[in-house]
Amino acid sequence: MGLPEITERVETAARKAGRDPADIQLIAVSKVQPLARVEAVLTAGHRVFGENRVQEAQGKWPEFKDRFDGIDLHLIGPLQSNKTRPAVELFDAIHTVDRTKLARRLADHAQELGRSPDIFVQVNTGDEGQKAGCALPDVDALVAECRALDLPLKGLMCIPPVDEEPSLHFALLAKLAARNGLTGLSMGMSRDFESAIAQGATHIRVGSAIFGDRVPG
Numbered sequence: 001m002g003l004p005e006i007t008e009r010v011e012t013a014a015r016k017a018g019r020d021p022a023d024i025q026l027i028a029v030s031k032v033q034p035l036a037r038v039e040a041v042l043t044a045g046h047r048v049f050g051e052n053r054v055q056e057a058q059g060k061w062p063e064f065k066d067r068f069d070g071i072d073l074h075l076i077g078p079l080q081s082n083k084t085r086p087a088v089e090l091f092d093a094i095h096t097v098d099r100t101k102l103a104r105r106l107a108d109h110a111q112e113l114g115r116s117p118d119i120f121v122q123v124n125t126g127d128e129g130q131k132a133g134c135a136l137p138d139v140d141a142l143v144a145e146c147r148a149l150d151l152p153l154k155g156l157m158c159i160p161p162v163d164e165e166p167s168l169h170f171a172l173l174a175k176l177a178a179r180n181g182l183t184g185l186s187m188g189m190s191r192d193f194e195s196a197i198a199q200g201a202t203h204i205r206v207g208s209a210i211f212g213d214r215v216p217g
């Protein structure tokens with residue numbers, strides 16, 4: 001696989017769904033990947049990347065940002081309250097806002113720093129006990145809270161349970177977004193991004209299919 005093939009598959013899936021491929025952002029998830037692989041994708045001209053840990057991103061991206069213009073960096077992993085400030089400083093979008101306290105802290109930093117990343121509310125669509133994400137009954141209130149705080153809320157995000165049919169979760173997320181007047185849908189990974197595109201994904205998060213398997217440890 002690799003970037004050219006994935007780009008082509010995104011375009012094909014978009015056309016099949018009657019959508020403009022330009023409406024789908026391919027976030028190349030570079031967590032844990034060797035820097036040489038990330039650099040190769042940057043050199044190929046790709047600029048949208050995702051990381052799931054603030055600290056790991058801090059060690060990698062400031063230097064890439066010095067060397068490559070126009071990098072668009074997305075946080076797609078859980079955000080701890082004590083990491084909100086560096087997250088607002090480094091990222092252009094945060095996909096994992098799942099509680100009011102977090103939204104409030106992000107709004108405080110946005111005011112203080114004069115900039116805010118785009119915001120997605122992460123929804124625990126599978127109602128999984130240990131999983132991050134806002135519980136389904138709390139989504140509308142959290143969306144309203146983000147709006148009241150003037151955060152640039154773009155949409156909703158989900159990670160379907162590994163053992164369930166992802167398209168059901170994508171459809172549910174799309175429904176929740178529509179009900180809340182949101183157009184952004186961050187959903188779909190290496191194994192299911194085509195299905196996510198069919199269900200309206202605007203941001204797909206693809207790691208191993210672009211970079212190869214993550215080296216464990």
Ligand SMILES: *Cc1c(COP(=O)(O)O)cnc(C)c1O
Pocket residue numbers: 029031052076077159188189190191205206207208209
């Ligand atoms: C790692 C990760 C991805 C990418 O996973 P792949 O299966 O490698 O495409 C997408 N979304 C989130 C939230 C992730 O943590």
